[in-house]
Amino acid sequence: MALTQTPALEPGADRTMILNMGPQHPSTHGVLRLVVEIDGETIVRIMPDIGYLHTGIEKTTEAKFYQQVVPLTDRIDYLCPMTNNLTYCLAVEKLLGLEIPKRAQWIRVMMNELTRINSHLVWLGTHALDIGAMTVFLYCFREREDLLRLFEMVAGQRMMTSYFRIGGVSLDLPLDFLKRVKDFADRFPANVDEYENLLTNNPIWIKRLKGVAHITAEDAIALGTTGPTLRASGVDYDLRRDAPYTGYQDFQFKVPTSTVGDVYARYLVRVQELRESIGIVQQALEGMPEGRIKADAPKVVLPDRENMKTQMESLIYHFKIITEGFTVPEGEVYQAVESPRGEMGYYIVSDGTAKPYRVHMRSPSFANLQALPAMCEGRLIADVVAAIGSIDIVLGDVDR
Amino acid sequence: MALAPAVTDLEQLKDKPEVAALLGWNASAVAEAKFDRNELTVWINRDQLVPACLFLRDHPELRFNLLSDVTCLDWYPSEPRFEVVYQLTSIPRKARLRLKVRLNGDDTKIASVISVWQSCNFFEREVFDLFGIQFEGHPYLKRIMMPEDWKGHPLRKDYPVEGYR
Numbered sequence: 001m002a003l004t005q006t007p008a009l010e011p012g013a014d015r016t017m018i019l020n021m022g023p024q025h026p027s028t029h030g031v032l033r034l035v036v037e038i039d040g041e042t043i044v045r046i047m048p049d050i051g052y053l054h055t056g057i058e059k060t061t062e063a064k065f066y067q068q069v070v071p072l073t074d075r076i077d078y079l080c081p082m083t084n085n086l087t088y089c090l091a092v093e094k095l096l097g098l099e100i101p102k103r104a105q106w107i108r109v110m111m112n113e114l115t116r117i118n119s120h121l122v123w124l125g126t127h128a129l130d131i132g133a134m135t136v137f138l139y140c141f142r143e144r145e146d147l148l149r150l151f152e153m154v155a156g157q158r159m160m161t162s163y164f165r166i167g168g169v170s171l172d173l174p175l176d177f178l179k180r181v182k183d184f185a186d187r188f189p190a191n192v193d194e195y196e197n198l199l200t201n202n203p204i205w206i207k208r209l210k211g212v213a214h215i216t217a218e219d220a221i222a223l224g225t226t227g228p229t230l231r232a233s234g235v236d237y238d239l240r241r242d243a244p245y246t247g248y249q250d251f252q253f254k255v256p257t258s259t260v261g262d263v264y265a266r267y268l269v270r271v272q273e274l275r276e277s278i279g280i281v282q283q284a285l286e287g288m289p290e291g292r293i294k295a296d297a298p299k300v301v302l303p304d305r306e307n308m309k310t311q312m313e314s315l316i317y318h319f320k321i322i323t324e325g326f327t328v329p330e331g332e333v334y335q336a337v338e339s340p341r342g343e344m345g346y347y348i349v350s351d352g353t354a355k356p357y358r359v360h361m362r363s364p365s366f367a368n369l370q371a372l373p374a375m376c377e378g379r380l381i382a383d384v385v386a387a388i389g390s391i392d393i394v395l396g397d398v399d400r
Numbered sequence: 401m402a403l404a405p406a407v408t409d410l411e412q413l414k415d416k417p418e419v420a421a422l423l424g425w426n427a428s429a430v431a432e433a434k435f436d437r438n439e440l441t442v443w444i445n446r447d448q449l450v451p452a453c454l455f456l457r458d459h460p461e462l463r464f465n466l467l468s469d470v471t472c473l474d475w476y477p478s479e480p481r482f483e484v485v486y487q488l489t490s491i492p493r494k495a496r497l498r499l500k501v502r503l504n505g506d507d508t509k510i511a512s513v514i515s516v517w518q519s520c521n522f523f524e525r526e527v528f529d530l531f532g533i534q535f536e537g538h539p540y541l542k543r544i545m546m547p548e549d550w551k552g553h554p555l556r557k558d559y560p561v562e563g564y565r
Contacts, residue, residue, distance in 0.1 A: 050544060050545070051543075051544055051545040051546065051547075054545040054546065056554060058530075058555060059554055059555055059559075059561055060561065062561065063561045063562075094437055095437070097403040097437075221465050221466055221491065222517065222518045222519060223518055223519050224466065224467060224468070224517070224518075224519025224520075224523075226466075226468075235491060237491050242494045243494060243496075329403060331406070331436055331437060332436075332439075332441070333437055333439060334439060334469075334487050334496070334498060336468070336496075343468060343489075345468060345469055345487065347469065347471060347485065347487065349473060357473075358473055358474075360469070360471040360485075362468060362469040362471075362487065366522060366526075367468075367469075367519060367522070367523075369522070370518075370519060370521055370522050399545060
């Protein structure tokens with residue numbers, strides 16, 4: 001962004017100065033650059049400058065088979081890789097008209113909620129660190145480590161899991177996995193109490209957060225925000241409940257909201273979401289159905305390894321899918337999913353070949369970032385850090 | 401589950417409140433409509449885009465108050481080459497609608513919907529950057545992803561995925 005859009009600074013004629021924040025700044029959560037025009041300590045104008053992490057994933061997908069796109073989607077929002085996998089897989093399954101077995105759906109729900117907890121823990125830790133509360137960061141990353149070990153168990157990877165496949169999940173849950181999730185789910189509510197003990201009634205925390213970066217419900221909708229940022233402004237909208245996907249209609253959970261709309265409200269909403277998510281995980285553990293983990297669609301879903309080595313037909317399908325991909329009927333879909341940050345939507349257009357004609361990711365961070373100027377302008381420069389933390393952006397998600 | 405065939409007949413689609421309301425408001429604004437895989441798409445004529453968006457946002461029974469997304473499709477080399485795609489969401493009705501506007505390759509101008517939904521700001525800048533669509537009336541139409549001095553629009557189909565341009 002050129003500085004030409006900012007007013008010309010004639011000496012003595014203007015009281016404002018331009019402050020450049022980022023792209024290498026520890027509290028911008030990645031490579032976000034903010035051009036801030038300040039008058040004393042008050043912000044006159046703030047312009048996010050993004051694109052430093054633009055990797056052209058949308059273009060890359062046009063040269064890949066449908067199944068080869070799954071690992072790319074992890075790299076978009078690296079704090080909730082499984083949510084990205086899920087959105088993409090759901091969109092392709094909708095294009096294909098595939099029915100997913102119930103066990104696969106429940107595994108997806110469970111992993112998706114664990115991913116949400118993982119993402120919220122990173123958000124809480126780094127947000128508290130920005131404000132100056134070091135301890136919370138260490139506590140959050142202690143629990144996150146447990147989650148990453150769980151992800152490693154199912155997917156073999158800690159962060160870039162690529163666990164979901166078009167038509168189901170890649171492998172069944174390993175032995176002992178549900179027990180370890182159960183251990184985690186049983187002790188996690190006490191951990192959330194620990195974070196809340198440190199923060200919720202902490203006078204410094206309250207002074208830094210209450211009344212800061214306020215945004216009204218009308219503005220939040222007009223600026224396109226979704227997720228906890230929107231719910232903290234009083235709009236009760238959660239896609240898991242309002243447009244259920246992958247079996248969320250079978251689960252009971254509350255959608256935490258607040259009508260205050262400041263940074264503290266967003267903090268409270270997300271902490272409540274941690275508790276609701278662990279409740280969903282508990283329900284998934286109790287009712288986890290038995291059965292297949294992949295759809296019965298041999299032309300789309302890779303055969304089991306065992307069958308592939310012993311049955312001619314499976315071997316042929318395996319070879320075909322790997323070398324030629326599978327064709328997807330012509331059409332277009334927009335699949336939206338409630339990611340930890342808001343509405344994550346994948347718009348996929350198929351022209352009937354084995355490669356997507358166009359994949360567009362509607363990323364929640366990109367849209368939510370638009371609300372930052374509305375939150376900060378007219379307020380103090382010191383509150384920018386709290387505001388950025390509270391909308392919980394991931395720059396990989398912003399730039400794609 | 402087998403895929404049901406897409407419905408494209410405007411008369412049949414009149415049972416959808418969005419289509420019925422748009423046709424009742426101004427039948428000449430609607431070029432085409434399609435209901436496929438449970439998703440409704442309406443093609444709007446280019447000069448009617450902003451009034452149609454205002455109508456959809458303010459109609460008491462439609463209330464599409466959230467613009468979820470703006471993107472674009474490039475059908476190179478066929479004409480009309482571009483389709484600008486708007487994903488609308490109605491939070492109170494929990495409904496979705498997709499609007500599309502067709503543009504010719506040699507005339508890539510379209511009105512910005514910033515007067516209807518402020519959230520199109522970044523989305524339209526992204527489409528401008530990666531597809532070269534000119535949004536008229538956008539307050540700050542500059543590249544957002546690519547460097548300022550970049551040549552070309554990377555998501556166009558005549559722009560190679562790898563190698564030299």
